[in-house]
Amino acid sequence: MSKKKNPQDKKQAAYEKDHYTFPWSSPHGFRKTWKKKKNHLNRVVRRKAKNLLHSVEGSSLESLGPEEESLTAELFRRGLSRKRLLKTGVVNVREKIERKTEYRESSFNLKARSQAARTAGFRRLVTRLLEDSEYTEKNLLDLSRAATSSSFQSFLDEEPTWIPKLQQWILSAQKRIAWRRSEAELRDSRKRSRTD
Numbered sequence: 001m002s003k004k005k006n007p008q009d010k011k012q013a014a015y016e017k018d019h020y021t022f023p024w025s026s027p028h029g030f031r032k033t034w035k036k037k038k039n040h041l042n043r044v045v046r047r048k049a050k051n052l053l054h055s056v057e058g059s060s061l062e063s064l065g066p067e068e069e070s071l072t073a074e075l076f077r078r079g080l081s082r083k084r085l086l087k088t089g090v091v092n093v094r095e096k097i098e099r100k101t102e103y104r105e106s107s108f109n110l111k112a113r114s115q116a117a118r119t120a121g122f123r124r125l126v127t128r129l130l131e132d133s134e135y136t137e138k139n140l141l142d143l144s145r146a147a148t149s150s151s152f153q154s155f156l157d158e159e160p161t162w163i164p165k166l167q168q169w170i171l172s173a174q175k176r177i178a179w180r181r182s183e184a185e186l187r188d189s190r191k192r193s194r195t196d
Contacts, residue, residue, distance in 0.1 A: 015094040022089045022096075030089070041085055049080055115151070122146060122155045130165055140173050 005013070021030040091099070125146055129139055143166075146152045156163055 015097075016092055018093045019090055020093055020096045022091070034087070037085055041083060045080060045082055052080070118149075118151045119155050119158070122152055123159075126162055126166065130162075130169060140170070140177065143170070 125142060129143060132139065156166075
């Protein structure tokens with residue numbers, strides 16, 4: 001007869017003995033699909049056995065030599081090997097609680113942390129652009145991509161001193177890029193005139 005348990009012992013036993021399935025497709029789907037999986041696996045084994053018996057059925061034991069007899073035994077042993085069926089997603093209640101608390105802690109304050117990461121990324125981009133003396137189309141493209149984000153607008157609202165610096169950088173970058181393009185077009189036209 002089992003000894004009487006106090007509520008704490010009952011709870012500890014439930015943590016270890018009770019199991020939980022994570023509902024990937026549906027909350028009660030595991031009990032249905034597990035039966036189907038087991039039945040399918042047993043059906044495969046039954047079909048293999050039936051096919052092996054039909055292949056050996058015509059020959060008698062007297063007509064079989066020792067090699068053929070061992071061959072059929074080996075065929076049965078290998079042919080009826082069962083694929084192992086694994087239960088995925090089944091955990092005891094203790095593991096379930098640990099996973100859920102870990103997820104809860106990792107997702108705590110997620111919005112504020114992602115906003116802080118975006119702000120830090122924008123700050124790095126802007127300082128790199130302002131410190132960099134090269135005005136390239138790639139830098140201008142990076143800035144225009146960032147400017148389309150609403151997070152970048154809120155970042156500029158927090159840092160209003162950078163707005164005139166960025167405007168000045170954009171104007172000088174546009175002038176420099178236009179100047180480079182006109183120089184390249186001038187070089188191309190000179191090359192074309194030499195070849196003609």
